[in-house]
Amino acid sequence: MHDRTDRARPSGSLRRLAAFAVLAALPAPLCAQYGPPSAPRQDMPSASAPDRPATVASQEDVLRGAACQVGRDAASVEPLLATAPFSPEERTQAVRILRLIQRCLRLRDPISTNTAVLRGSVAEAVYESRFATAQAAHNPPLSVQPLFRPDQAANRADLAPAFALAECTASRHGGLVRGLLATDPGGAEAQAAFQALNPAFVSCVSANAQIAVDARTLRGMLAEILYRWSVVQRDGPTSPLAAAPASTP
Numbered sequence: 001m002h003d004r005t006d007r008a009r010p011s012g013s014l015r016r017l018a019a020f021a022v023l024a025a026l027p028a029p030l031c032a033q034y035g036p037p038s039a040p041r042q043d044m045p046s047a048s049a050p051d052r053p054a055t056v057a058s059q060e061d062v063l064r065g066a067a068c069q070v071g072r073d074a075a076s077v078e079p080l081l082a083t084a085p086f087s088p089e090e091r092t093q094a095v096r097i098l099r100l101i102q103r104c105l106r107l108r109d110p111i112s113t114n115t116a117v118l119r120g121s122v123a124e125a126v127y128e129s130r131f132a133t134a135q136a137a138h139n140p141p142l143s144v145q146p147l148f149r150p151d152q153a154a155n156r157a158d159l160a161p162a163f164a165l166a167e168c169t170a171s172r173h174g175g176l177v178r179g180l181l182a183t184d185p186g187g188a189e190a191q192a193a194f195q196a197l198n199p200a201f202v203s204c205v206s207a208n209a210q211i212a213v214d215a216r217t218l219r220g221m222l223a224e225i226l227y228r229w230s231v232v233q234r235d236g237p238t239s240p241l242a243a244a245p246a247s248t249p
Contacts, residue, residue, distance in 0.1 A: 025231055042174070054109075055110070057111040059117050059121070060184060066121040067128070070102045070129050080093040080097055081227070085156075086152060086155070087152040092111050104240060114216070116217045120223055120224040122218065123242035124181055124219075127181070130227070135234050138233045144167070144208070144225070144232045146167065147228065148160055148163035159213065161209055162211050162212065162221065164204075166219075168205075170225040171201075171206050172249070176193070176196055178226070180197065181223055185219065
């Protein structure tokens, strides 16, 4: 095991990419993404004592909790991945699943986390449980429905380019994404894995594109999109996640 930190930051190389600028902005806590709480942290989910202040969990601990719950009952967390990012349904599922994670880890005190970190951790844990080996691309090629839905997240349109970057990277460079997911968040190996992804990032964006995303969120996006891509390649065109075939003129 490697030392893990509370926050995973983009590598210096990632921030200096010539093709685009990644603006590191740590996402807000779970409650703040959906409006301010009536009292500090009072709407943070808690397994045992919702009236007590919650401790913000590290990305490592959230990922450990997601893996614990997936190992116990993967079906209990998969509904989160069926919701649109930043939708009310996502928040409902996030609150429920965080309670499950707290119980699975047998935590005495309540914890809180960012929704993107929780969702990405769930996606990473589910992916690793479902695809111990890399899934081969389908023949003929199959595309995946976009994860980001602007109609469900009008107030987060700024993240649309980041989702597009993750979709391109995960579908074209799955091996590099798997290498990232094999590392501890925030550790030196994760930094190196992000650096290895730099050429992939460059190839997936247009010149001078501005993308605002932090490394924790980007890791989660890559994990979920690689999971969706793998499901479609495994299940074929009948998969609910498969994109509709392009119409022929």
